[in-house]
Structures are given as C-alpha cells and as structure tokens.
Amino acid sequence: MTSAFTGAGADYSEKIPNNVDLREDRRLQRALESWQPNFLNWWDSMGPTLPTRDVYLRTAVNVGREGWAHFDHVPMRDYRWGIFLAERDTDRRIGFGQHLGEPAWQQVPGEYRAELRRLIVIQGDTEPASVEQQRNLGATAPSLYDLRNLFQVNVEEGRHLWAMVYLLHAYFGRDGREEAEELLRRNSGSAESPRILGAFNEETPDWLSFFMFTYFTDRDGKYQLGTLKESAFDPLSRTCEFMLKEEAHHMMVGTTGVDRVVERTAQLMVEHDTDDPAPQGAIPLSVIQKYLNFHYSVSLDLFGGETSTNVANYYTAGLKGRWSEDRRKDDHKLTGDAIKVDALIDGEVAQNEVSALLGLNTDLRREYIADCQSGVNRWNKILESAGLPQRLKLPHIAFNRKVGAFAGIEASPDGEILSADEWQQRVGAWLPTDVDKTHVRSLMQPVHERGKIAAWIAPPRNGINGKPFDYDYVHLT
Numbered sequence: 001m002t003s004a005f006t007g008a009g010a011d012y013s014e015k016i017p018n019n020v021d022l023r024e025d026r027r028l029q030r031a032l033e034s035w036q037p038n039f040l041n042w043w044d045s046m047g048p049t050l051p052t053r054d055v056y057l058r059t060a061v062n063v064g065r066e067g068w069a070h071f072d073h074v075p076m077r078d079y080r081w082g083i084f085l086a087e088r089d090t091d092r093r094i095g096f097g098q099h100l101g102e103p104a105w106q107q108v109p110g111e112y113r114a115e116l117r118r119l120i121v122i123q124g125d126t127e128p129a130s131v132e133q134q135r136n137l138g139a140t141a142p143s144l145y146d147l148r149n150l151f152q153v154n155v156e157e158g159r160h161l162w163a164m165v166y167l168l169h170a171y172f173g174r175d176g177r178e179e180a181e182e183l184l185r186r187n188s189g190s191a192e193s194p195r196i197l198g199a200f201n202e203e204t205p206d207w208l209s210f211f212m213f214t215y216f217t218d219r220d221g222k223y224q225l226g227t228l229k230e231s232a233f234d235p236l237s238r239t240c241e242f243m244l245k246e247e248a249h250h251m252m253v254g255t256t257g258v259d260r261v262v263e264r265t266a267q268l269m270v271e272h273d274t275d276d277p278a279p280q281g282a283i284p285l286s287v288i289q290k291y292l293n294f295h296y297s298v299s300l301d302l303f304g305g306e307t308s309t310n311v312a313n314y315y316t317a318g319l320k321g322r323w324s325e326d327r328r329k330d331d332h333k334l335t336g337d338a339i340k341v342d343a344l345i346d347g348e349v350a351q352n353e354v355s356a357l358l359g360l361n362t363d364l365r366r367e368y369i370a371d372c373q374s375g376v377n378r379w380n381k382i383l384e385s386a387g388l389p390q391r392l393k394l395p396h397i398a399f400n401r402k403v404g405a406f407a408g409i410e411a412s413p414d415g416e417i418l419s420a421d422e423w424q425q426r427v428g429a430w431l432p433t434d435v436d437k438t439h440v441r442s443l444m445q446p447v448h449e450r451g452k453i454a455a456w457i458a459p460p461r462n463g464i465n466g467k468p469f470d471y472d473y474v475h476l477t
C-alpha cells in the first residue's frame, strides 16, 4: 500500500486490513473474504445515497497510543474496512464475577457460547442499522463539514459491523457465519425483518434527529461497548476497546451538533427579541426540547428492564461487566449487595430494593443518564451566555417508555402519571408533532458549497484534523 501505511500496526497489503494475523488462518481469511462482497453489496444498496467522488476520511491504521489514524480524501467505497483489536495484554485477568482473577479467555468456553454469540449479534445489529437510518441525510447536509462527519460516522459503523462479524466468523463456526449473513439481511424499519432493537428501527429523517441520535443513541452504544470491554472473552474486550476509540468522534458529532443548533437559535432569539425564531429560519427551543425528549426516552429503553436475570447471569459468568468496572470499590461479585431500582408501586413512580446483580441494567442506565445530563448542562450554558432565561432538560425516567417498569403507563416530562386520554391531549407539547417535523424538514435545504452553512445552525469552532471549516471535506460528483 501507500507509504503512509508502512510501519503501521495494521496490514494494508491484504484484501481485509487487519492486525489479527489473518493470513495465518487461511480458512478464516477465505470465509471473511467471501463475506466482503456481501458487505459491499449491502453498502451499495443500503449505505449513503448521495453520490460523492471522495471524502476526507479518517482510516484506522494502528491501535497504539500514538497516532492510530490516517486522514485523506478517499472514495467512500474504497474506505478500508478492517479488523482491529486493541493490543493484547498477555497477563490480563478477569475483573469480576465468579471467575474473578482467572486468566482472560482466548477462546469461547462451551457453556457460554450461546450467550456470547447473542451479545455480539445484538451489538453487531445496531452498527449497520444506524447507517441505514442515516442513508438519505447527505442530500440535506447543512455544510460540507457536516456531510463529512456524517460519512465518517457511517463508514465507522460499517467497520464496527466488521468487528462483530470477525468475532462471529473466528470464534463461532458455522452458526457464527450464519449470524453474519443475518446481520446484512435484517434492515432498519423493515416490516419482515427489522433490526433487533426498537430505536434502530426509527427513521433519522433530518439533521436535528441525526445530532440527537448521535448524542443519545450512539451514547447508549458507548455504554454497551464499555460493559463488553470488561468481558472475560478477551477478543471481544479488545475489539470493543478499539471501537470505543472511534466512537468518541460520534459523540463529538452529536454533542457539538446540538451545541451549534442551540447556539444559532439563541442568537436569533436575542437578535430578534423573540421566543419563536422559526420565521427567521431557526429551530425553536420548544422543538429542540421535543426532539431531545424523544431521543432520550427511546434510548433509555435500549438498556432493557430495571431488573434482569439474564444480565445478572452474564455478569456472574464474566461475559459483561459494569461501566468502569475497575474503578468500582466493591468485591466485583456483588452477591451480597443491593440496589434501588425504579418501579411502579400501586400506580406510583417509586423505588424497589433488589439484589445488585439483578439491578445491573439500572446501574448502567444511571451512568448513562448522568452522562446525558452533562450535555444538557452544556447546552444550557450556551443559553445562559446568550442571556436567555430558557433551559433544556431531560424528561422524567417514566416519560414515553416502551420497555421496563413504566412501559404500561403514561407520564409527563415532569413525572406526573396521566390517563391515556390526558396523554393523547398533551403529547403534542412534548414529542415532535407532524407540524414540528415538517418545519424542521423545511429548513433542511442542502448547503454543499465550500465554506457555507445553513441558516439554522452555527458553524463549528474547529474543523477536522486541524483543517479549517471551509476546507473541501467532500467532493461531490
């Protein structure tokens, strides 16, 4: 390959770039090479629809601390989707559960095979799903900078699919290969074969949704990967560790994307001394709040029920740990510990004490909620420095839930429990209505001209890889 890649950790002379010595295992190499055209067919038919000549993309070339990425203009289809695992720690020990302190597994133990495969498939299913959800957004990008970020997220989600498919092929034999095919066969929003998780079947029809999705839903991914990074199954742990590195960019796109929408709205509110800057071409704060309510609540559902015996078993077995497992000051077995989880008791929102193992979903969801709050604080600072009294806020945990203790009730964003009728009457004030969506969509006029930006969003403070905002990030055809 080009000189830029020589000496790097990954082997780019191979059809499938990798740092797992794929050439040493001809069977596996052949199996993955025969999956590759199926992946490319999927990319062609379900990936980004906007035709481009090339895009200024980051490609992973190493996994080490210093310099793991290479930036260049590449045709998107020629992006080198590869297999990268974080460096192996040969002394790694299992950090929790009944196998605490034993050496990490380099192979899948027979008794955990089905569970591990399931965890990998569920994670793997979300990766291509988001590419499918976002496929039409290029046509309405607010700037070339944003367009480039969208495509970067898309190619990396494609690579995350590769990461999971590698594990399926390498460690799960024939049923692993079948699962890899299924990952390409299911499609977001499909009536016959939808993606596994609800939030990944919702559409991402506009850029406000995209930023909310990358803030709230990709962040769920970050937390899931964080628990899998702790896994006793070392190849899974190392895979997820490296995925988290790429995921940081997706978080940045969401965080700063919402920043910039809020900033622009605040600016026009002040300039025109109005609460409703829609006539000036901005997205009103009330609409931003509704989008936030929607994406946050569907993302909370991704963490599952408040209690789960499956997840308790995964933890005890060593398959899936907690967020920041090594920073927790307890015995990492949790057999005698308890946790308070949210519950519906006599029709009221309340809390219930359960064993810490049973409440692990709640533990992870709470870490996630605290992280989400930090984004809201940041957006509120933007409003504050603009001199505006309005604030954004996370809705109550019971609001708009379809999974868990509050799935059967309706609650307002303040946590007031409502009858079905009341909910119907008031939901339009809390979740995006057709009118809101139509307004947002009407603002989504493409700006594909270098250095220009749409009126509903502020330009970014920094470009990509030290390049200015007006850099030619994307060449259209």
Ligand SMILES: [Fe+2]
Pocket (backbone or CB within 6 Å): 127, 156, 157, 160, 221, 247
């Ligand atoms: Fe991902």
Ligand SMILES: [Fe+2]
Pocket (backbone or CB within 6 Å): 157, 218, 221, 247, 250
């Ligand atoms: Fe992501």
